[in-house]
Amino acid sequence: MSDLDDIADPLALENQVCFALAVAARSVIAVYRPLLEPMGLTHPQYLVMLALWQHAPLSVKDLSRLLQVEPATLSPLLKRLEASGYVHRPRASDDERTLAVTLTPAGRQLRSEAEKIPPTIVGRLGMELSELQHLHQVLMQVIAAANDANNAQRAAR
Numbered sequence: 001m002s003d004l005d006d007i008a009d010p011l012a013l014e015n016q017v018c019f020a021l022a023v024a025a026r027s028v029i030a031v032y033r034p035l036l037e038p039m040g041l042t043h044p045q046y047l048v049m050l051a052l053w054q055h056a057p058l059s060v061k062d063l064s065r066l067l068q069v070e071p072a073t074l075s076p077l078l079k080r081l082e083a084s085g086y087v088h089r090p091r092a093s094d095d096e097r098t099l100a101v102t103l104t105p106a107g108r109q110l111r112s113e114a115e116k117i118p119p120t121i122v123g124r125l126g127m128e129l130s131e132l133q134h135l136h137q138v139l140m141q142v143i144a145a146a147n148d149a150n151n152a153q154r155a156a157r
Contacts, residue, residue: 030119031124031125032046032117039110040112045077045081046114048067048078049086049088052101059073059098059100059101060078060099060101068143078101085107086106088101
């Protein structure tokens, strides 16, 4: 007997992990939106900038791996960030096929403004930092488990 047998209706919307994750993601991103708009960033662009502030320069391939998105998804984001003056995408000197994404001075300067975002988000969510850190740990476990399941499915094909 599995734990699912204890749930009255395993197909009820309110019992779905995917539903809770989807609604939580949309709701949390909505909390970020008014903080990012004055900076001229969308949430996906903010994630790109976070990766670059930590690791720049990065190839598009490495950025894709860090953010766990397809390179084709990054291309329009990077073009808009470049048009905003936050990043530059020169060809790598050792491999003309590779774009090396770097921060411009304006992109580096934007970091000091962005440093205000995490404490503001914690305050607006009204949750203890320890609760959010625990949630992050659990979500990272969910991501790893889902990645493992997806990889197993691909291997079985």
